[in-house]
Each structure stands twice: as C-alpha cells, then as structure tokens.
Amino acid sequence: VKDELEGRSDAPRAAQIVGFEPCGLVTLLTDFGTSDTFVGVMKGVLWGRSRRLRAAIDLTHAIAAQDVEDAALHLAEARPWFPAGTVHVAVVDPGVGSSRAILAALDGGHLFLAPDNGLLTPVLGAGARVWRVDPARFGLTPPSRTFHGRDVFAPVAAALVDGCDPSSVGLRAEKWQVLPMTAPQPLGAGRVRGQIRRVDRFGNLISNLDADGLERLRGELAKAPRAQFQVRVGEVYAPLVDTYADAAKGAPLALLNSSGWVEVAVRDGDAARLLGVSRGAPIVLEPVP
Amino acid sequence: VKDELEGRSDAPRAAQIVGFEPCGLVTLLTDFGTSDTFVGVMKGVLWGRSRRLRAAIDLTHAIAAQDVEDAALHLAEARPWFPAGTVHVAVVDPGVGSSRAILAALDGGHLFLAPDNGLLTPVLGAGARVWRVDPARFGLTPPSRTFHGRDVFAPVAAALVDGCDPSSVGLRAEKWQVLPMTAPQPLGAGRVRGQIRRVDRFGNLISNLDADGLERLRGELAKAPRAQFQVRVGEVYAPLVDTYADAAKGAPLALLNSSGWVEVAVRDGDAARLLGVSRGAPIVLEPVP
Amino acid sequence: VKDELEGRSDAPRAAQIVGFEPCGLVTLLTDFGTSDTFVGVMKGVLWGRSRRLRAAIDLTHAIAAQDVEDAALHLAEARPWFPAGTVHVAVVDPGVGSSRAILAALDGGHLFLAPDNGLLTPVLGAGARVWRVDPARFGLTPPSRTFHGRDVFAPVAAALVDGCDPSSVGLRAEKWQVLPMTAPQPLGAGRVRGQIRRVDRFGNLISNLDADGLERLRGELAKAPRAQFQVRVGEVYAPLVDTYADAAKGAPLALLNSSGWVEVAVRDGDAARLLGVSRGAPIVLEPVP
Numbered sequence: 001v002k003d004e005l006e007g008r009s010d011a012p013r014a015a016q017i018v019g020f021e022p023c024g025l026v027t028l029l030t031d032f033g034t035s036d037t038f039v040g041v042m043k044g045v046l047w048g049r050s051r052r053l054r055a056a057i058d059l060t061h062a063i064a065a066q067d068v069e070d071a072a073l074h075l076a077e078a079r080p081w082f083p084a085g086t087v088h089v090a091v092v093d094p095g096v097g098s099s100r101a102i103l104a105a106l107d108g109g110h111l112f113l114a115p116d117n118g119l120l121t122p123v124l125g126a127g128a129r130v131w132r133v134d135p136a137r138f139g140l141t142p143p144s145r146t147f148h149g150r151d152v153f154a155p156v157a158a159a160l161v162d163g164c165d166p167s168s169v170g171l172r173a174e175k176w177q178v179l180p181m182t183a184p185q186p187l188g189a190g191r192v193r194g195q196i197r198r199v200d201r202f203g204n205l206i207s208n209l210d211a212d213g214l215e216r217l218r219g220e221l222a223k224a225p226r227a228q229f230q231v232r233v234g235e236v237y238a239p240l241v242d243t244y245a246d247a248a249k250g251a252p253l254a255l256l257n258s259s260g261w262v263e264v265a266v267r268d269g270d271a272a273r274l275l276g277v278s279r280g281a282p283i284v285l286e287p288v289p
Numbered sequence: 290v291k292d293e294l295e296g297r298s299d300a301p302r303a304a305q306i307v308g309f310e311p312c313g314l315v316t317l318l319t320d321f322g323t324s325d326t327f328v329g330v331m332k333g334v335l336w337g338r339s340r341r342l343r344a345a346i347d348l349t350h351a352i353a354a355q356d357v358e359d360a361a362l363h364l365a366e367a368r369p370w371f372p373a374g375t376v377h378v379a380v381v382d383p384g385v386g387s388s389r390a391i392l393a394a395l396d397g398g399h400l401f402l403a404p405d406n407g408l409l410t411p412v413l414g415a416g417a418r419v420w421r422v423d424p425a426r427f428g429l430t431p432p433s434r435t436f437h438g439r440d441v442f443a444p445v446a447a448a449l450v451d452g453c454d455p456s457s458v459g460l461r462a463e464k465w466q467v468l469p470m471t472a473p474q475p476l477g478a479g480r481v482r483g484q485i486r487r488v489d490r491f492g493n494l495i496s497n498l499d500a501d502g503l504e505r506l507r508g509e510l511a512k513a514p515r516a517q518f519q520v521r522v523g524e525v526y527a528p529l530v531d532t533y534a535d536a537a538k539g540a541p542l543a544l545l546n547s548s549g550w551v552e553v554a555v556r557d558g559d560a561a562r563l564l565g566v567s568r569g570a571p572i573v574l575e576p577v578p
Numbered sequence: 579v580k581d582e583l584e585g586r587s588d589a590p591r592a593a594q595i596v597g598f599e600p601c602g603l604v605t606l607l608t609d610f611g612t613s614d615t616f617v618g619v620m621k622g623v624l625w626g627r628s629r630r631l632r633a634a635i636d637l638t639h640a641i642a643a644q645d646v647e648d649a650a651l652h653l654a655e656a657r658p659w660f661p662a663g664t665v666h667v668a669v670v671d672p673g674v675g676s677s678r679a680i681l682a683a684l685d686g687g688h689l690f691l692a693p694d695n696g697l698l699t700p701v702l703g704a705g706a707r708v709w710r711v712d713p714a715r716f717g718l719t720p721p722s723r724t725f726h727g728r729d730v731f732a733p734v735a736a737a738l739v740d741g742c743d744p745s746s747v748g749l750r751a752e753k754w755q756v757l758p759m760t761a762p763q764p765l766g767a768g769r770v771r772g773q774i775r776r777v778d779r780f781g782n783l784i785s786n787l788d789a790d791g792l793e794r795l796r797g798e799l800a801k802a803p804r805a806q807f808q809v810r811v812g813e814v815y816a817p818l819v820d821t822y823a824d825a826a827k828g829a830p831l832a833l834l835n836s837s838g839w840v841e842v843a844v845r846d847g848d849a850a851r852l853l854g855v856s857r858g859a860p861i862v863l864e865p866v867p
Contacts, residue, residue: 025625027618033490034323034612037367040316040348047314047344048372055625055634056344059618065491066557078615081728083626094557098534145532147547150370201611202643243723245676258725268644268672322779323612326656329605329637336603336633337661345633354780355846383846387823434821436836439659 020111022161023085024054029075030091030149031063038147042089042154049158066094068119069179073197075112076122077259084109087157090119091149102133102152103176104160104169111160113153118179134170184209190221191286194262196233196279203270205233207283209262217285227287230254233264234277239288254285309400311450312374313343318364319380319438320352327436331378331443338447355383357408358468362486364401365411366548373398376446379408380438391422391441392465393449393458400449402442407468423459473498479510480575483551485522485568492559494522496572498551506574516576519543522553523566528577539563543574598689600739601663602632607653608669608727609641616725620667620732627736637666644672646697647757651775653690654700655837662687665735668697669727680711680730681754682738682747689738691731696757712748762787768799769864772840774811774857781848783811785861787840795863805865808832811842812855817866832863 026046032038043056059078063071071092079088093100093115101116107128114120116132124130135141135152138159144151156169184194194209214229221227229240231254238252240262247253247267252275257263262285265271272278315335321327332345348367352360360381368377382389382404390405396417403409405421413419424430424441427448433440445458473483483498503518510516518529520543527541529551536542536556541564546552551574555563604624610616621634637656641649649670657666671678671693679694685706692698694710702708713719713730716737722729734747762772772787792807799805807818809832816830818840825831825845830853835841840863844852 023626025622027622029615034347035349035351036489037318037348037363040346041367041370043344043346044314044316044367044371044375047346048312048370055621057618057621057625058612059615060613062613065559074615078619078622081619081626082622086622095534096532098532144547146544150547200614243674243676245673255724258722258728270643323636324638324640325778326607326637326652329635330656330659332633332635333603333605333656333660333664336635337601337659354848384823385821387821433836435833439836 020106020109020160020166021085022052022087022111022163023083024052024161025082025086026053026056026157026161027059027078027082027086027088028056028061028091029059029063029071029078029089030061031065031067031071032061032091032149034061038149042149045150045154046158046161049155050161052162053158063092066092068092068094068117069181070198072119072122072179072181075119079110079123082110087111087113087160088123089149089153089157090114091153092119093117093148096146096148101173102135102148102156103130103173104133104156104166105130106166111166113157113160115148116173116177118177120176121179121181129166130173130176131166132170132173137168137170182208184213186216187284187286188220189287190217190227191284192217194283194285196264196277196281196283199272199279202265203272203274204257205264205271205275205277205281205283206257207231207262207264209283209285211256211260214256214262214285217287221287224287229285230288231262231264231283231285233281233283234275236275238264240285309395309398309449309455310374311341311376311400311452312372313341313450314371314375315342315345315446315450316348316367316371316375316377317345317350318348318352318360318367318378319350320354320356320360321350321380321438323350327438330439334439334443335447335450338444339450341451342447352381355381357381357383357406358470359487361408361411361468361470364408368399368412371399376400376402376449377412378438378442378446379403380442381408382406382437385435385437390462390465391424391437391445392419392462393422393445393455394419394465395455400455402446402449404437405462405465407466409465410468410470418455419462419465420455421459421462426457426459471497473502475505476573476575477509478576479506479513479516480573481506483572483574485553485566485570485572488561488568492555492561492563493546494553494560494564494566494570494572495546496520496551496553498572498574500545500549503545503551503574506576510576513576518574519577520551520553520572520574522570522572523564525564527553529574598684598687598738598744599663600630600665600689600741601661602630602739603660603664604631604634604735604739605637605656605660605664605666606634606639607637607641607649607656607667608639609643609645609649610639610669610727612639616727620727623728623732624736624739627733628739630740631736641670644670646670646672646695647759648776650697650700650757650759653697657688657701660688665689665691665738666701667727667731667735668692669731670697671695671726674724674726679751679754680713680726680734681708681751682711682734682744683708683754684744689744691735691738693726694751694754696755698754699757699759707744708751708754709744710748710751715746715748760786762791764794765862765864766798767865768795768805769862770795772861772863774842774855774859774861777850777857781844781850781852782835783842783849783853783855783859783861784835785809785840785842787861787863789834789838792834792840792863795865799865802865807863808866809840809842809861809863811859811861812853814853816842818863
C-alpha cells in the first residue's frame with residue numbers, strides 16, 4: 001500500500017523504493033526493420049546518454065508493421081532469458097503522434113517501456129507497477145511527432161539504466177490497454193481447440209496451446225493417463241512427440257517447444273509451406289484414438 | 290593555418306591538435322548485407338585491436354550495392370543522434386581496389402572514414418578537416434585488394450577510438466569528391482518541385498524538401514501566411530499535416546518527418562505501393578488552392 | 579601426452595592447462611535468422627551469466643536452414659580476423675534433440691562450440707584438442723529438447739569467457755564428425771576443376787580453388803611461368819585479374835578474393851544472375867591458350 005501511495009504521489013527520485021536494480025542491459029524490439037537507420041539511431045541515443053550501459057540487445061526488428069500482438073508474444077518469450085534489472089524497450093506503435101501514453105512497467109525485477117496499446121499484456125502479472133512516462137520530466141518536450149523510439153523511449157531507457165527510479169518517470173497508472181489474447185477452447189474428453197499464433201523462420205507453427213493446458217487434458221483422461229496425443233492442423237494429423245528427431249524426415253510432428261508452446265513442425269522441412277497453414281489457423285489437440 | 294600546415298607536414302601523433310576526443314563508439318554503414326560474415330569480420334578487427342571500444346553500432350548494411358547517394362543520406366540522418374567523439378565508418382565503395390583514396394574527415398567533433406566517392410557530401414560542412422588515409426602508416430600494406438573494410442577501415446577506426454590523432458593518419462586533403470545532390474526547384478507563388486529520395490521500410494516516401502524550404506515557401510505567401518500546404522506526388526494530392534494520426538486510415542498525407550524532411554505516407558498503409566511511387570519520382574509542394 | 583591423459587581423466591577445472599586465455603569476445607553463427615528472438619535470447623543468457631563479456635558479435639544468422647557445410651565455410655573465413663581468446667559459437671544443428679554431442683574445441687588459441695556434425699571441419703587443424711560438452715557439469719540438465727543454443731551453448735560459452743577451463747567441460751573426444759569437403763581435381767597441364775561453393779550478397783561466386791592451388795598450377799607450367807589464367811564457368815570465360823577495377827563494367831572476371839579463394843564476379847554486376855550460375859556449379863581454372 002505504501003508503495004502505491006508513493007507511486008501516486010509522484011515523489012521525484014525517491015530512493016529506489018520500487019526495487020529496480022538495473023544490470024546494464026537493454027533489449028530492443030520494434031517493427032522498424034534494419035534497412036533504415038532507425039535502430040542504430042536509438043542505440044546512438046542510448047550509448048550517448050548512458051554511462052552504465054553494457055549492451056543493447058536486438059530481440060527482433062522484423063515484427064510486421066504495427067502487429068502489436070505478435071510483438072507481445074515475442075517479448076513474452078524472450079523475457080525469461082534475461083536477468084532481472086534488464087530494461088526492455090518495445091516500440092510497435094500504430095498510435096505514435098496521437099495521445100496514447102508511453103508506459104514504464106515493473107514486473108519481477110524487469111522494467112518494460114512500451115506504448116499503451118496492449119503490447120505488455122503477456123508480460124505484466126498481477127503485481128506489476130505501471131507509470132505513464134512524462135517526457136517533460138526528462139526535458140524531452142516537445143518530441144518529434146513521428147519517432148518516439150529515438151526521442152522518448154531511448155533517453156528514458158538510458159536514464160533507467162543509469163539508476164533513475166522508475167517511480168519518477170511519471171504518474172502512476174491504474175489502468176492500461178490489455179490485448180484480447182485468444183484463449184484455447186476446451187472441447188471435453190481430453191480435446192482442446194487452439195490457434196496458430198506465429199510462424200517462425202523455419203516454418204514451424206507455434207500455437208497458443210501450452211504445457212499447462214496439456215496437463216489439464218491428461219487430467220480429463222483419468223482412465224487413460226498414459227494416452228498419446230496428436231494435433232490436427234490443416235489437412236493432417238501430427239503425433240505429439242518429444243523432439244524433432246522422433247519423426248521421420250518429411251513427416252509432420254508436434255511437440256512442446258523450447259518456450260513451452262505446442263508447435264507443429266515437419267522434420268527437416270517447412271511446415272507452413274508443406275502443410276499450407278498460416279497464422280490464425282485452428283488446431284485441435286486430442287488423444288490418439 | 291597552423292593546423293593546415295601541420296596536417297601537410299605529416300607530423301606523426303601530434304597531441305590531439307585537431308580536437309577529436311573519442312567516446313568509444315563506432316558506427317558501421319555498408320552495402321555488405323548481413324548474410325555473409327563481412328560485417329562480423331570488421332567487428333572482429335575492431336574489438337581485437339581497440340582497448341577503448343564501448344560499442345560498434347550498425348546503422349544499416351542494406352544499402353543497395355554501391356548506391357553511394359543513399360548511403361550519404363542515411364549517414365547524414367543518423368549522425369545528429371550520436372555523441373561527439375563517435376567514429377563513423379561508411380563503406381559503400383564501387384572503386385575498391387582502384388586508386389581512390391580513403392578519407393578521414395573531422396566535422397563538429399565527429400570523425401568519418403569513407404571512400405573518396407562523395408559519400409561524405411552531406412555531413413561535411415565548411416569547417417571540415419579532411420585527410421587521406423595512408424595505410425602504410427598503420428603497417429597495413431599491402432592490403433587485400435577487395436576488402437578494405439576489414440583491412441584498412443576497421444584497423445584505422447580502432448586506432449582512432451584508442452586515441453590516434455586524426456591528423457596523423459595521412460596527408461591533409463584540400464579537395465575531395467562531392468556528390469551532386471539534387472536540389473529542390475522553386476516554382477514561385479509558394480510552390481516548389483522536389484524529388485523522392487528514399488523509400489523506408491514502411492513504404493513512406495522521403496523527399497529532398499526540408500523544413501527550411503517550407504519556411505521559405507511561407508515567406509513567399511506574405512498575403513496568406515497561414516496557408517495550408519499540400520503535396521502532389523504520383524496521381525494524388527496529400528495534405529501537409531502534423532502527424533500520421535491526423536489522416537484517416539488509408540488516406541495519403543504529408544508531414545515533416547523526424548529528420549526534418551517532407552515525407553509522404555499513407556495512414557496505416559504502404560505509400561510506395563498504394564500510390565505506385567518510387568525513388569526519383571517528382572513531388573510538388575504547394576499551398577492548398 | 580600429459581594433456582591428453584588429463585583430458586581423459588576429466589579433472590574438473592585444472593588450472594588452464596590447455597592454454598586458453600579468453601579475451602571477452604564471443605562470435606555467433608546460426609541458421610536462426612533474425613526475425614525471431616532466438617539470437618537475442620542467446621545474448622540474454624550470455625550477458626546475464628558472464629561478467630567478463632566485452633561483445634557478442636554476429637557472424638551471420640542467415641545460413642540456409644541446416645546447411646552445415648556453408649556454416650563451416652563462413653566460420654573458417656571469419657576466424658582469422660578475431661583475436662586469440664575468442665569463443666566461437668556455431669549452431670547449425672539438424673540433430674538437435676538427438677544424441678549428437680556438442681563439441682568444445684581448442685585450436686590456435688580459439689575456442690569453438692558446435693554440434694558434432696562436421697561444422698568444425700575446416701577450422702580444426704592437426705593439433706586441435708576436442709571435448710564433448712557435458713551439460714550436467716554446468717547444472718544444465720535436462721535442457722530443452724529444441725533450443726540447445728540457449729540452454730547449452732550460451733551458458734557454456736559464458737563460462738568459458740569467464741575463465742572456465744576448456745578441459746573441464748566434459749570428456750576428451752578422440753573422434754568427431756568430419757565433413758567431406760569437395761576438393762579440386764587436377765586436370766594436368768596447368769588446369770584444375772573446382773566447384774562454386776558459395777554465392778555472396780553481391781552475386782559473386784566463391785569457389786573451392788585457393789591461392790596455394792593456383793601456385794601449384796603455375797608450377798606445372800615451367801615453360802610458361804608468367805602464363806595468364808582464366809576460369810571457365812557456365813557459358814563464359816573470365817580472365818584472372820588482380821582487382822574488380824581491372825575489368826570493364828559488365829565484364830566477367832576472376833580474382834583471388836580477400837579470403838584467398840578464387841572468385842568469379844561481374845564488374846558492377848551480379849555474376850550469379852548474369853552468368854546463370856549457382857552453388858555447386860563446376861569451374862575450370864586454366865592458362866589462357
């Protein structure tokens with residue numbers, strides 16, 4: 001409660017009351033691509049302003065233009081592999097130049113900067129503390145109307161890396177945009193319907209079904225706790241296996257991938273192309289009959 | 290005059306008489322792409338030779354093969370966002386292996402290394418001091434005939450980052466190649482004709498018309514100082530607005546972009562594709578009738 | 579012999595008996611692409627675990643999916659330009675999740691981490707010392723079955739950068755996979771048949787013929803030690819010249835490239851496209867008649 005009150009009262013630079021200890025790392029996730037100098041320029045601002053920056057690490061800059069949901073999923077998958085104290089900067093921002101806020105959010109020792117458009121939905125838990133960045137506090141008014149990544153995100157991230165208290169960046173936010181993430185639909189009898197959410201560079205199809213969901217399915221099958229599972233996607237059935245090498249070359253398979261999601265692949269092949277399946281396609285996970 | 294004489298007299302390692310204080314940052318801009326190891330190898334040389342390097346920052350490596358003008362524009366747009374003391378390495382070099390010189394140029398506290406092919410045209414002001422790099426002074430003869438980025442640019446940049454005086458890299462240059470940058474043509478009555486110089490990753494069309502030019506147009510319209518402006522490009526008219534969000538979805542618009550250039554965009558769309566316009570296309574900026 | 583015995587006896591953390599002195603640099607070479615967060619996540623693990631890391635340098639992430647031979651060639655070309663003490667991490671790994679080993683190999687002061695699939699063939703000389711990484715020694719069991727780059731390679735690399743002795747990563751290996759690299763075929767009379775092994779971003783065709791082979795050809799021509807050479811590839815003959823600028827615009831040429839390989843190019847053009855030649859095509863190097 002005390003923290004919340006202080007957050008609301010907007011005390012400037014209270015001594016790290018919110019418990020963020022920067023570790024010198026910044027991640028960058030944008031839809032800027034790498035053909036232009038946008039990303040390099042953000043790094044120029046970061047390195048020019050920060051004295052304690054150790055590395056500015058690209059997560060990806062290939063998010064499809066303004067695809068906030070895909071950005072959110074990538075950020076959520078990457079975050080567990082960075083140490084506490086990392087500042088994550090995510091700029092996929094269809095509303096740049098409008099009145100949408102920029103959020104600074106603290107969750108589990110990680111600090112996130114992103115537009116208030118739902119991008120942070122999967123990374124913010126119940127205990128997250130969130131502020132609206134006030135560029136004026138950083139002497140950043142009026143910023144360019146089209147490149148807040150350079151003019152607001154990067155300088156604020158540099159300040160946070162160098163020890164600026166998150167609670168001093170602006171007023172505490174009590175509400176923020178939340179993306180409606182499509183949830184799996186239980187179908188009963190150990191079956192569930194999900195959706196392909198991403199296609200990776202290898203053509204692997206990543207669904208919104210996860211390890212916990214699979215455990216629940218097994219629970220529904222009390223009489224057959226050792227049941228094998230399969231997924232149906234497009235026109236094919238793919239057995240749920242442990243690893244790519246468990247399938248024959250060219251054969252479809254499903255597995256729990258390295259981020260904990262059910263993924264459909266083709267051994268040594270491009271599943272998206274070979275199965276004719278793309279993002280948004282339905283997928284059903286079920287026991288092998 | 291003293292500086293010039295000393296530059297010509299080629300005194301080795303005079304004590305920073307030219308006023309370059311390296312900050313540990315290097316930028317890299319090439320047409321090498323990132324599929325091969327060219328860029329990584331340059332970084333290997335930089336990090337292997339320099340003890341004071343803090344970061345080697347990619348501006349872009351996606352310049353179309355040997356497109357010197359586009360490289361020049363990208364470098365000019367990026368430079369203001371880096372601190373003084375940065376060493377900018379730009380290698381777009383159709384003449385590699387010929388007798389063209391490699392220039393080291395100091396302007397406004399920034400150090401530039403580039404082939405003498407006009408690449409530095411927009412970043413060098415009247416006060417720039419320029420030297421021709423003599424690889425022999427760095428023990429770099431004879432370098433590979435096809436990869437000067439690795440064999441000359443990177444080792445010289447590493448030396449400059451570590452405190453080598455720019456005036457010691459070679460003889461002072463009094464002349465260097467200058468690109469004929471296409472200038473806007475005034476048409477009178479508050480009208481000007483320009484050109485699309487770049488298309489960015491979002492399909493936005495960046496012209497050679499800038500904020501100063503717009504101010505001059507307003508000056509021509511003494512009777513209508515509050516005139517609204519529009520641009521004509523391809524088959525459409527686009528109103529000059531403040532920000533993307535001022536246009537309806539799918540509507541064309543023009544604005545002063547984050548680097549100070551007049552840019553034509555389509556709200557939430559790809560202007561180059563939707564308007565059928567590409568680099569080199571004419572654009573007219575004029576008051577709304 | 580002593581080293582070998584100690585390697586086999588698996589003494590944990592013997593004091594740098596194998597002579598690897600880390601310099602704080604890591605290189606990364608994968609087929610992960612940069613659209614997903616795979617590479618960023620590996621860097622998160624590296625920077626999160628290492629205290630002495632200076633830079634994690636991308637060689638390339640654009641290796642065609644699971645093209646081990648191409649990865650091997652890129653790694654071999656890049657390695658000479660990094661200082662001794664570099665840890666090179668190469669993950670092109672069709673067998674991920676199977677029982678293939680992960681190798682740590684020391685050669686010439688460089689440390690390599692790669693799957694045991696032949697990737698290290700061109701970088702390991704006769705004096706190389708090789709170990710099989712035992713993830714359990716790093717508390718890394720059981721790792722994810724699909725992302726060893728993140729779960730084994732990156733943490734082991736971080737440990738090596740921070741001073742972990744290579745001989746402590748696992749048992750000494752006496753055998754490992756070796757790629758059958760296609761060798762040039764001598765044809766007699768100063769002629770040799772080779773193969774195009776890579777096409778670079780400019781469309782240049784890089785062959786498996788090297789400077790040493792060219793010297794041998796000259797040796798076969800005792801009566802004509804100053805003979806000019808040409809290559810035949812596709813439908814054309816290209817003269818062997820010193821540098822791109824020695825050919826007319828649009829003309830084909832061959833040269834010894836910056837890595838010491840015979841390369842076919844078209845001056846200011848894309849040789850692969852213009853000559854209709856791709857990887858695997860035969861090439862003959864011969865004296866000009």
